[in-house]
Amino acid sequence: MKKIILSAAILLGSLTTMNAQDQAQNATPAEQTASATQEFTEVKTEDLPTAVTEALKKSYPDAVLAKAYVNEKKEYKLEITVKDQSATVFTDVDGNWLKK
Template identity: 50%
Template sequence: MKNLFLSAAIILGGLTSFATTSPVTITNAKTIVLQDEYTEIKVEEVPAAVTDALKKAYPDAILSKAYKNAKSEYKLDVTVGDKVGSLYANADGSWIKK
């Protein structure tokens, strides 16, 4: 009877070692950022259509920085009151959602 319990314990103990799983960790992760490349330009270089659209949409906005990409799209860093944000526009003054 002792041998039966002993052999059952050994067999069950051996099976539990095969049932364990090791944790899986990811060691190599890639980050891909798709973004249009904007280069900083002077505020005076922004087309009049864009500045007029900004004044019409946000009369109290202060244009602090301006950027332009290869597609003639403009990124405008503006301040309205105590809020700071970025707006995107085409050369003709149409707003772009990004």
């Protein structure tokens, strides 16, 4: 009897885990990135600190800056285009590149 109850508990636990994984995989991209975009607010590209624009010119000389965002920590999210490819890069107020 104990083996049957234990087997049922293990089976139900594994099904719950599998269901949670399926729901995470089926989430739309907007739901997955909502938390990342909510913390940043858009700023004008002209209002970026000089250190940020200089770092962008130095590291990505052919890049075209499309949009810029800033968060409370003064970290900048830059949406750039280099040739035919778009990318998002992050930097701090001093122009140091961040990994996100």
